[in-house]
Amino acid sequence: xxxxxxxxxxxxxxxxxxxxxxxxxxxxxxxxxxxxxxxxxxxxxxxxxxxxxxxxxxxxxxxxxxxxxxxxxxxxxxxxxxxxxxxxxxxxxxxxxxxxxxxxxxxxxxxxxxxxxxxxxxxxxxxxxxxxxxxxxxxxxxxxxxxxxxxxxxxxxxxxxxxxxxxxxxxxxxxxxxxxxxxxxxxxxxxxxxxxxxxxxxxxxxxxxxxxxxxxxxxxxxxxxxxxxxxxxxxxxxxxxxxxxxxxxxxxxxxxxxxxxxxxxxxxxxxxxxxxxxxxxxxxxxxxxxxxxxxxxxxxxxxxxxxxxxxxxxxxxxxxxxxxxxxxxxxxxxxxxxxxxxxxxxxxxxxxxxxxxxxxxxxxxxxxxxxxxxxxxxxxxxxxxxxxxxxxxxxxxxxxxxxxxxxxxxxxxxxxxxxxxxxxxx
Numbered sequence: 091x092x093x094x095x096x097x098x099x100x101x102x103x104x105x106x107x108x109x110x111x112x113x114x115x116x117x118x119x120x121x122x123x124x125x126x127x128x129x130x131x132x133x134x135x136x137x138x139x140x141x142x143x144x145x146x147x148x149x150x151x152x153x154x155x156x157x158x159x160x161x162x163x164x165x166x167x168x169x170x171x172x173x174x175x176x177x178x179x180x181x182x183x184x185x186x187x188x189x190x191x192x193x194x195x196x197x198x199x200x201x202x203x204x205x206x207x208x209x210x211x212x213x214x215x216x217x218x219x220x221x222x223x224x225x226x227x228x229x230x231x232x233x234x235x236x237x238x239x240x241x242x243x244x245x246x247x248x249x250x251x252x253x254x255x256x257x258x259x260x261x262x263x264x265x266x267x268x269x270x271x272x273x274x275x276x277x278x279x280x281x282x283x284x285x286x287x288x289x290x291x292x293x294x295x296x297x298x299x300x301x302x303x304x305x306x307x308x309x310x311x312x313x314x315x316x317x318x319x320x321x322x323x324x325x326x327x328x329x330x331x332x333x334x335x336x337x338x339x340x341x342x343x344x345x346x347x348x349x350x351x352x353x354x355x356x357x358x359x360x361x362x363x364x365x366x367x368x369x370x371x372x373x374x375x376x377x378x379x380x381x382x383x384x385x386x387x388x389x390x391x392x393x394x395x396x397x398x399x400x401x402x403x404x405x406x407x408x409x410x411x412x413x414x415x416x417x418x419x420x421x422x423x424x425x426x427x428x429x430x431x432x433x434x435x436x437x438x439x440x441x442x443x444x445x446x447x448x449x450x451x452x453x454x455x456x457x458x459x460x461x462x463x464x465x466x467x468x469x470x471x472x473x474x475x476x477x478x479x480x481x482x483x484x485x486x487x488x489x490x491x492x493x494x495x496x497x498x499x500x501x502x503x504x505x506x507x508x509x510x511x512x513x514x515x516x
Contacts, residue, residue, distance in 0.1 A: 109493055110342075111478050118482065121475040122342045123467050123497065133457040141167045141253055141447075144454050148445070149247055151459070152503055154197075156247050157190040157238055158438035159445075165314065166445040167253050169328075169432030176421030179255050185268070185411055186241030186251070187313055187436075188404040193234025194439035195359070195397040198501040200227030200282060203394045206495045207289045223285060226278040230401065233271055240264045254423035265412045272408040276373070279401045283377055286395045294484070295477040295496060296388040299469065300350060301361035302334060303442055304435050311362075311369040311403065313437040319365050320350065328433040331444045335460050347468050348460070354468035357441025358500060359396035360386065374403035390473055390499045397439070397501070428452045438462050440501050463502045470497050 112120040132151055136144040145167065149160035161183060168175065175183075200223060201213040210216045217224050235245045240260050242248025250257045305319035306312035318326040318334055326334055335348040349355070363370065363378060364386060370378055377399050386392040431448040441462030448456040473496050481489045 109474060109497060111474070111489075111493065113478070113482065116482065118475060118478045121471050121478060123470045123474070124342050133459060136454045136457045139454050140452060141171070141449060141454070144447070144457070145251075145253060146249065148459070151461075154194055155190060155438045155440065155443075155503060157186055157242055157251075158436050158443050160242070160248075160251050161187060161314070162434045162436035162438075162443050162445040164251060164253050164434070165436065166432050166434030166447050167449070168426070169434060170430040170447050170449050171253075171426035171428070171432075172430065173254050173423060173426035175254055175423050178259075178415060178418040178420050179423070181411060181415045181418060182241060182256060182260070183251065184313075185408065185415065186238055188408055188411070189234045189237025189241060191234070191313070191404050191439055192401050193231050193238065194501075195401045196227050196230035196234060196279075198439075199394055199398045199401070200224065200230075202501070203498060204285070206491070206498065207291075207394075220285075223282055226275075226282060230275060230278060233275055236271075237268055240268065254426075259420060262416055265416055269409045269412040272405045276402065276405050279398065279405060280373070280377075283381075283395070283398045283402065286381065286398065291385070291389065291391050292477075292492065292495070293385070293389070294480040294492075295390075295473045296385065297472065297476055298388050299390075300353060300355040301364050301387075302350065302355050302357050302465070303362045303365045304437055305365065309369065311366045311371070313362075315435055318435065318442070320355075321361070321365055328435050328444075329431075329446075331433055331435075331446065331460065335444070335465060337460060337464070343467070345461075345467060346464050348465040349468055354472050355465065356390065356393075356469050357462050357465045358393050359400050359439070359441075360390065360393040361441060362437060363396045363399065370399075370403065372403070372406045374399050374406060377402065390469070390496060393499050393501065431456075438503075440503050441465060461503070463500070466500045466502065470500055470502075 108124045110122040110124055111118060132148065135147050139147065145160060145163045148163040149156045151159050205212050205216060208216060213224055238248060239245045241250065243250030243257065301321040303319060304315035305317045305325065306315040307317060316328045318328065318331060334350055336350065337346045337348055340347050367378060381395060429450050433444065433446045436443045442465065443462055444460040446458040447454060474493050477492055477496055478489060481492060
């Protein structure tokens with residue numbers, strides 16, 4: 091039996107991409123995750139620009155995760171130019187980052203991923219049986235958006251985060267609302283996490299994976315650092331990121347691809363949780379221990395529940411963080427150098443985000459960005475191939491949805507990656 095399976099475009103993901111699977115003589119011959127969006131050449135747009143201009147350009151790479159791009163870009167410039175922001179600034183940045191994690195993860199977990207596992211075409215169709223979960227998703231997303239609005243100045247492409255500091259410091263009233271609402275929403279995400287226990291997670295794709303994330307130097311479970319860690323034990327300094335990512339171009343995609351030591355690897359909530367499991371505390375840590383099993387290490391579907399647990403983690407951390415922000419005085423940031431180079435590592439919702447700059451006479455001389463989805467694409471193809479081969483052995487003819495679900499589990503941000511199923515039976 092020959093067949094060509096196309097899923098184009100893959101629904102319920104950010105951006106335009108597809109999957110192509112070619113089957114010949116009842117064997118899977120080729121699997122491609124194709125990215126249709128044209129290259130946006132963001133790095134080149136920053137060449138010759140002032141650091142402040144580059145930050146604003148780079149944060150436009152994505153609307154959903156603009157905060158992570160802006161945060162990473164700011165960190166990179168500060169490292170390159172020797173600028174040391176004060177403690178209050180750093181704490182406020184962390185708070186805004188938590189807001190983005192909550193907003194992005196709640197959108198994906200509840201509205202994009204769960205319909206697949208519950209047998210619905212979309213979240214609206216879930217309303218009759220799961221009204222609390224759908225309403226809770228919207229409340230969580232609304233909350234995350236509001237946190238970003240308060241910290242970044244706008245819900246999308248906020249400009250309040252600046253190199254060295256902020257344009258405006260949030261008021262105590264705004265911070266108190268963030269704290270109170272976080273506590274109110276904890277039972278909401280607990281219901282969402284417990285829903286996962288009822289689901290049947292596909293096992294026809296499983297294979298051991300390599301996981302890569304940041305590793306905060308202070309011993310915390312966190313979303314930014316100067317160290318990259320691999321689940322096999324290796325650690326790399328930020329400036330050595332190319333030894334990890336090894337970006338290359340493939341003919342069937344506008345997005346680059348990455349491999350570590352010649353093999354695909356995973357970034358994202360699942361990678362973070364597996365690499366920093368011993369640092370995960372509170373209720374989030376308890377839920378991880380209850381739900382974890384060895385399948386997490388070989389099945390990307392578990393990225394979904396890892397995201398849900400990270401929502402809980404952020405909500406738990408916010409109250410104490412707000413108190414610390416309010417009790418920390420603002421410090422003046424001293425000017426930095428005019429030239430230098432640096433690499434900023436930040437965990438975007440979808441995984442390890444890397445920005446690198448060389449600055450000369452206060453102008454960008456060289457820029458390089460490595461995006462989470464870029465790093466996950468080869469891993470997606472690996473698991474899609476596994477699924478297609480095993481479903482074929484079982485005689486499954488309609489495999490478009492199972493393959494789509496694998497790609498969707500990574501929560502891909504295709505627009506970021508270009509800087510989804512096609513099955514073809516011949």
